[in-house]
Amino acid sequence: MIPALEQYRRKRHEDMTASVTRALRELDEAGAPINFSSVASSAGVSRQWLYDSPFRAEIQALRTRSSFPGGPKAHSVREAASEASRRTQNHALRQRLKELRDENRALRKDLERALGGLRR
Numbered sequence: 001m002i003p004a005l006e007q008y009r010r011k012r013h014e015d016m017t018a019s020v021t022r023a024l025r026e027l028d029e030a031g032a033p034i035n036f037s038s039v040a041s042s043a044g045v046s047r048q049w050l051y052d053s054p055f056r057a058e059i060q061a062l063r064t065r066s067s068f069p070g071g072p073k074a075h076s077v078r079e080a081a082s083e084a085s086r087r088t089q090n091h092a093l094r095q096r097l098k099e100l101r102d103e104n105r106a107l108r109k110d111l112e113r114a115l116g117g118l119r120r
Contacts, residue, residue: 010092017088019043020055024062034062054084 023043027034039059040047050059 014088014092016043016045016049017053017085020045020050020053021082021085024055024058028062034059036063054087058084 020039020043023039024034027038027042032038036047036050036059039055040050050056
């Protein structure tokens with residue numbers, strides 16, 4: 001993939017993740033119902049993106065919790081959102097580490113060729 005396009009895609013994904021995290025926190029603080037439609041509308045993302053995202057399980061759990069107002073809270077939205085953010089960041093960092101290792105491996109091969117095979 002083109003590096004600029006990959007960078008744009010990664011930045012957009014990070015922005016959408018931050019927007020959903022913020023929307024979950026705001027909806028929870030306002031006491032508003034939490035479901036895919038309300039989160040998508042508040043965060044400015046599509047419902048389909050939410051269904052395909054790491055936030056799916058958190059929204060489903062929060063939707064169930066908010067349908068029983070007197071019920072105990074299993075996790076706060078802040079905990080659920082920050083866990084999803086950590087997972088997303090972890091995935092992005094692991095992907096970047098893999099890219100850097102691949103680039104390092106290629107550079108080592110280039111250096112070996114440039115030095116005439118002296119390096120082993």
